[in-house]
Structure formats: C-alpha cells, structure tokens
Amino acid sequence: MNRWIALLIILFIIVGTIGFGILGVRRIKMSPSQFILGGRSFGIIFLWLLSAGEVYTSFTFLGAAGWAYSRGAPAFYILCYLTVACITLFFYMPPIWRIARRNGLLTSADYFAHRYQSPALGFLTALVGVVFLIPYLTLQLTGIQILLQIAGYGAINSVLAAGGAFGLIIGFVLISGLRGAAWASLVKDGLVLAGVIFAGIVLPIHFFGSPQAAIDRVLQVHPNWMTLVGLPENYGTLWFASTVLLSGLGGFVWPHAFASQLAANSPETIRRNSMILPVYQIMLLLVFFAGFTALLVKPGLKGTEADQSFMLVVQEHYPAWLLGLIAGAGCLAGLVPASAQILAAASLLSRNLWPTKEEQLTQRTRLWIIVLALLAFGLWVFNRATLVGLLMIGYSGITQLFPGVVLSLRKRPPHAWSVAIGILVALVLLSVCATQGISVIYGANVGTVALAVNIVSLFAVEFFFGTPKEKSSAQSQELRR
Amino acid sequence: MGAETEPDHSGKDGITVGSIVVAAIPFLALTMGPFVANRLEPRIFGLPFLLAYCVFWVLMTPVFLFLVDRLRKR
Numbered sequence: 001m002n003r004w005i006a007l008l009i010i011l012f013i014i015v016g017t018i019g020f021g022i023l024g025v026r027r028i029k030m031s032p033s034q035f036i037l038g039g040r041s042f043g044i045i046f047l048w049l050l051s052a053g054e055v056y057t058s059f060t061f062l063g064a065a066g067w068a069y070s071r072g073a074p075a076f077y078i079l080c081y082l083t084v085a086c087i088t089l090f091f092y093m094p095p096i097w098r099i100a101r102r103n104g105l106l107t108s109a110d111y112f113a114h115r116y117q118s119p120a121l122g123f124l125t126a127l128v129g130v131v132f133l134i135p136y137l138t139l140q141l142t143g144i145q146i147l148l149q150i151a152g153y154g155a156i157n158s159v160l161a162a163g164g165a166f167g168l169i170i171g172f173v174l175i176s177g178l179r180g181a182a183w184a185s186l187v188k189d190g191l192v193l194a195g196v197i198f199a200g201i202v203l204p205i206h207f208f209g210s211p212q213a214a215i216d217r218v219l220q221v222h223p224n225w226m227t228l229v230g231l232p233e234n235y236g237t238l239w240f241a242s243t244v245l246l247s248g249l250g251g252f253v254w255p256h257a258f259a260s261q262l263a264a265n266s267p268e269t270i271r272r273n274s275m276i277l278p279v280y281q282i283m284l285l286l287v288f289f290a291g292f293t294a295l296l297v298k299p300g301l302k303g304t305e306a307d308q309s310f311m312l313v314v315q316e317h318y319p320a321w322l323l324g325l326i327a328g329a330g331c332l333a334g335l336v337p338a339s340a341q342i343l344a345a346a347s348l349l350s351r352n353l354w355p356t357k358e359e360q361l362t363q364r365t366r367l368w369i370i371v372l373a374l375l376a377f378g379l380w381v382f383n384r385a386t387l388v389g390l391l392m393i394g395y396s397g398i399t400q401l402f403p404g405v406v407l408s409l410r411k412r413p414p415h416a417w418s419v420a421i422g423i424l425v426a427l428v429l430l431s432v433c434a435t436q437g438i439s440v441i442y443g444a445n446v447g448t449v450a451l452a453v454n455i456v457s458l459f460a461v462e463f464f465f466g467t468p469k470e471k472s473s474a475q476s477q478e479l480r481r
Numbered sequence: 482m483g484a485e486t487e488p489d490h491s492g493k494d495g496i497t498v499g500s501i502v503v504a505a506i507p508f509l510a511l512t513m514g515p516f517v518a519n520r521l522e523p524r525i526f527g528l529p530f531l532l533a534y535c536v537f538w539v540l541m542t543p544v545f546l547f548l549v550d551r552l553r554k555r
Binding site: 080084086090212219240276 | 516
C-alpha cells in the first residue's frame with residue numbers, strides 16, 4: 001500500500017511538471033534558436049530559474065548529502081565551486097553572448113569554431129562536450145533509480161521505472177525545448193527547496209533538537225569529520241583547493257550550462273544572474289545537515305549506498321506521502337537537468353558533429369535526442385557500477401575547454417591548433433590516469449594537474465609554432481563591437 | 482532573429498584591472514580557503530569554522546560582484 005502512495009505522488013509530480021512546462025510553451029513556434037536557446041529571450045527570472053535548475057542536479061540532492069555522510073568536510077567543496085563558477089561567469093560570458101548573438105551561434109562548439117575560425121576546433125570541442133555529457137546524464141538516471149527504489153520500498157523494478165521516468169522527460173524535451181526546461185525548473189526549484197528544508201532542518205530537529213546538536217553529535221563520534229585531515233580518512237587541503245578551482249572554472253563550460261547563458265536576453269542579465277546565483281548555494285548547507293543526520297541515525301552505509309543516506313531515514317521514520325513528495329522533488333532534480341543536458345548534447349551533434357541545414361535543424365536535433373537517450377539508457381543499464389568514476393573524469397574533462405574559452409577573449413586569441421593540442425594532451429593524460437586508477441596526484445585533483453599541463457602545452461605550441469596572423473585584427477574588433 | 486531591431490548591446494564591458502582585483506578577493510578566498518580556515522574552532526552559530534568560512538564567502542560573493550558591476554559602469 002505504502003509504495004503505491006509514494007510512487008503515485010512521484011508520478012503525479014513528474015507528469016504535473018511536464019504538463020506545466022508544455023503549457024508554458026504551447027503558443028511558441030519551435031525554430032532552431034527557440035528550441036535550442038529559448039529564442040535568446042530569457043530575462044533575469046527565467047535565466048535564474050534555468051541556471052539554478054541545471055546546477056542543482058541529483059548529484060546535489062543525493063550526492064552532496066552522500067558526501068557529507070561518507071566523507072565529511074570534503075563535501076564543502078560543492079558549496080565553494082559553484083560560487084567560483086559564478087565569479088568567472090560574470091567576466092567571460094557577456095562578451096561571448098554578444099558575439100554569439102551577432103553571428104547566430106547556438107552552441108558552445110559554434111562559438112569555438114567561429115571565434116578561432118576553425119570548424120575543426122568546433123568539431124573537437126563538440127565531441128568533448130558530448131562524450132563528457134553522457135556520464136553526467138547517466139548519473140541523473142542513477143539518482144532517479146535510487147529514489148524510485150526507496151519510494152517503491154524495494155518492491156518494484158527500479159531500473160525499468162527510472163527508464164520510464166527518463167522516457168517521459170525525453171518526450172517532454174522533444175516538444176518543448178529549452179524554454180520548457182526553464183518552465184519545469186520553476187516547479188522543480190520550488191519543490192527541491194521544500195524538500196531540502198525538510199531534510200536539512202526538520203530531520204535534525206526531530207532527532208537531535210537542532211542542526212547544531214547534530215553537528216555536535218557527529219563530532220563526538222567522528223572528531224575529524226568537519227575538517228580536512230587528508231588521506232586516508234578524507235581528502236586534504238590541496239585536494240579541496242584544486243577541486244574547487246577545477247570544478248569552478250569548468251562549471252559553466254558544460255555545453256548545457258553554456259547554452260543556458262546564451263539564452264539570456266542581454267549581457268546585463270547574465271551579470272545579474274551570476275551576482276545572485278551564489279545566494280542559492282546556501283541550500284547546500286541544509287543538504288549537508290541532512291547527510292550528517294543520516295550518518296547518526298543510520299550509520300554503516302558503504303560506498304554508493306551513502307547516496308541513499310537521508311532518503312532511507314525518511315523512508316524508515318516518516319509516512320509514505322512525505323517520502324513520495326521528497327522523492328518526487330529529487331526525481332525532478334535529476335530529470336530537469338537531464339532534459340537540458342540531452343538537448344545540449346543533441347544540438348552539438350546536429351550543429352557541429354554532423355551539421356545539417358537550418359530548416360531541418362530542429363527536427364534533426366529531436367532525432368539526436370532520441371538516439372542519445374537510447375544510448376545513455378543502454379550504457380547505464382549495462383554499466384552502472386563504474387559511472388561515478390566516469391563522472392569524475394567528466395568534470396576533469398570538460399574543464400579542459402576553459403583555457404580556450406577565456407583566451408578567445410584576448411584581442412589576439414591563440415591559434416586554434418594551440419588550443420586543440422592543449423585539450424588533446426590533457427585528455428590523453430586524464431585517460432592514462434583513469435586507466436591506472438589515479439585520481440589524486442601529490443594531493444591535488446588529477447583534473448587540475450591536467451588543466452595546468454593543458455595551459456603549458458597551449459602556450460608552448462603558440463610560442464614555437466604560432467605565426468603572426470592577419471586575421472587577428474578582425475578578431476580583436478569583434479570584441480569591441 | 483532580426484538582430485537589427487533588437488536593442489543595442491554594444492560597448493565595452495568596462496572590465497578594468499581594478500574590477501578584476503575586486504573579484505579576485507572572493508575567488509581566492511574560496512579556492513585558497515582551506516589553507517587558512519581548515520579548523521574546527523571557533524564555532525560560528527554552531528557551524529564548524531571551515532564550513533562557516535565557506536558560507537561567509539559564498540554570501541559575500543554577490544557583494545563583491547555588485548562592487549565590480551559598479552566599477553564597470555563608472
């Protein structure tokens with residue numbers, strides 16, 4: 001009985017959100033620019049909703065609590081890196097937006113191809129974007145599966161159920177494009193906020209009297225839980241700093257995050273959004289409290305089970321309808337970003353990897369969405385165990401595009417080949433480390449080390465092989481216009 | 482997209498050395514934070530010092546970015 005109540009509530013939430021999103025776009029004709037970028041018309045509220053909607057994924061909802069549960073203080077990096085991402089976004093995105101608008105650029109790879117006058121670089125960055133988005137997408141599937149498994153009290157096939165939820169959201173994004181995702185974010189952000197307030201404030205008060213008391217209790221059991229003490233207990237300070245830097249720089253280089261900023265209606269909107277977005281991070285504090293509470297109430301979860309931490313507490317101690325509401329919010333936290341991610345990956349395919357004519361672009365993007373959805377689901381079903389590892393590579397990988405983004409804004413950008421070689425060298429290094437199972441080098445995140453190698457190679461190639469370019473004067477004027 | 486009829490967003494972004502220095506303060510505080518703040522005490526509102534430090538700088542970031550925006554428009 002219980003499981004049907006919880007699952008019905010989740011189904012109602014998902015279908016209701018999709019319906020709301022479709023309602024929001026019902027009178028809109030889906031030109032490519034509308035489908036992929038919402039017609040570049042999002043004001044501050046819409047842009048904020050979409051950015052917040054994309055940033056708070058299953059990883060934030062379950063993973064941040066899971067990290068607070070299984071690792072302690074290293075989880076705080078999530079709070080810091082998203083803020084660092086906002087600071088960098090404030091500077092580099094407004095000029096990119098202007099160039100993109102003037103030239104009708106729709107994707108991050110479009111921008112690379114245009115600004116570096118190199119379709120080859122556009123192809124490479126599109127490939128990197130798609131390859132690293134797939135593990136990110138499958139992570140959302142894992143999050144949804146965990147929630148459905150808990151909400152179904154273990155009695156349903158959660159893999160199939162997650163596939164069903166994924167199918168619903170794919171259908172949704174096929175109809176409504178990015179604008180629909182922004183509407184869906186409205187519902188999602190509200191519900192997730194409510195769920196997080198419950199998990200982060202009500203849970204600790206119920207069990208311990210206050211969040212502060214919960215922290216005190218954690219410290220009694222695990223004295224080192226709230227500081228970085230280094231391996232083997234948790235990660236050290238250098239890991240923390242390098243990971244904040246890596247993820248912070250890469251935060252909006254993700255193709256879906258980049259596209260969401262191009263959807264703004266002006267550079268001013270982008271700046272305002274990056275000013276207010278950090279405040280939303282405070283929600284993460286409550287997610288940490290939820291993780292700490294779960295650590296005390298339900299200790300002993302190992303490995304990936306830690307991601308289920310506070311949801312298991314809700315399942316054991318609260319009625320099914322409440323479990324359904326919170327799990328429903330969590331499902332949206334996976335599904336809404338997944339819709340934006342798959343749209344971004346599909347547009348990279350239809351625009352940059354396998355270019356098609358403007359008139360067919362919307363249809364072709366839709367086709368790629370279906371192909372990618374099947375591919376991601378297939379990969380996920382057959383290979384779920386290693387995906388958390390893949391995600392770490394994903395974050396390390398996507399940030400390698402960051403030097404190219406920033407240097408493109410110089411009056412004389414480097415040569416496309418320098419950027420490409422920097423990216424390739426870094427990716428080779430990352431792949432070698434991944435096959436060796438190395439994720440930390442001398443205490444630093446391997447992605448940050450690769451980023452440094454990337455930048456050094458970029459400048460080395462530029463220094464030795466870069467020739468003075470005649471085109472650079474046109475490139476530098478473009479910035480000022 | 483009818484770019485001609487859209488409002489004009491041209492003009493420089495007004496990013497100066499000064500504005501980058503102002504923005505670098507929260508940036509460095511957040512990335513380098515654990516080197517100076519990796520402590521449990523003093524607890525602030527019950528939060529361990531490291532967590533309180535992160536929260537403080539997250540909340541200060543909008544203030545600094547607002548300042549940058551002011552500098553930019555001047």
